[in-house]
Amino acid sequence: MLGRVLTSLPRIMRLDLAVVTLPDWHPEAHAGRSSPVYGYVIDHPDGAIVVDTGVGEGNELIDQVYEPQLLRLGDALEAVGVDQTSVVAVVNSHLHFDHCGQNPMLYGSEVPYFVQRLEVVEVERDPFYTDAEWALPPLAQRRLLDGDLAIAEGVTALSTPGHTAGHQSVLVESTEQRVIIAAQAVWSSREFVDEEATPSNVDAEERRAAAVDSIRRLKALRPEVVHFSHCAAYRPDEAGE
Ligand SMILES: [Zn+2]
Structure with missing residues (x-):
């Protein structure tokens, strides 16, 4: 079902879900010790679609290491005029x-969670990958993807x-328009411009070629705006590209 389109672009709002303090060993700590964590909401005619849910509450290790200052997802949605219902x-x-910390806000509802199957494989394989209680929705709400998928009219994973x-x-x-929420395909928009997979954002060497391919794939779509998880949006026209 790829290629279906809307006649006008829905509003896409950034959710300022958290600020985290990067520990000294973090590969991006040199770029400024604290980092924003952004999610997004697409105000789609069929209902709101949330992309990433920030940091959650109650994980002592994460609280100690990252000292997250949180905004509750429901409050962040309300701040941009979207009711969580x-x-x-x-x-x-x-x-x-x-990126999944406040997923549990809608666990137990009928709301589907779209994620690539490979991510769930990692959560189940590596106990240090994430907080599994935040990351894994009830089975009935999981929609596991093996590649691209149209999830609503004009919205494609x-x-x-x-x-x-x-x-x-x-x-x-x-x-008329294309906008991409590229999330953490890159850490900073500079990497997107330069088509660079930095060792800090892509820690496994065997994934770096794929990371560059992913950046090129997104750029080839000629988006007007590209949104990221940890830095400000990028607008190719304003950058003279
Ligand atoms: Zn990540």
Whole structure:
């Protein structure tokens, strides 16, 4: 069902879900010790679609290491005029703790969670991959993807491996415009411009070629705006590209 389009682009709002303090050993600590954690909400005609849910509460290790300052997902949605009861789907770019932390807000409901199957494989294989209680929805709510999938009219999950094996981005398109939520396909927009897979964002060497391919794939779609998890949005036209 790829290629279906909306006649106008829905509003896409950033959710400022957390600020975390990067520990000294963190590969991006040099870039400034604290880092924002952004999620997004697509105000789709079928209902709100949330992309990434920030950091959760109650994990002592994460609280100690990252000292997260949280905004509750429901409050973040309200701040941009979206009632949490209008959420019809959640997409997780990947299942690291700062992208799925407030998933549980809608556990026990009928809301589906779209995530690549490879992410769930990692959560089940590696006890240090994330907080599994945050990351894994009840089975009835899991929608496991093996690649791209149209999840609503004009909204498509795109497989963009690199940062993790199952990382995905979200394309939102109308007949006039394309916007991409690239999440952590890169850490900073500079990497997106330079088509660079840094060792800090892609820690496994064997995934770096895939990460560059993912960046090129997203750029080839000629989006007007690209949104990220940990840095400000990038607008190719304004950058003169
Ligand atoms: Zn991550």
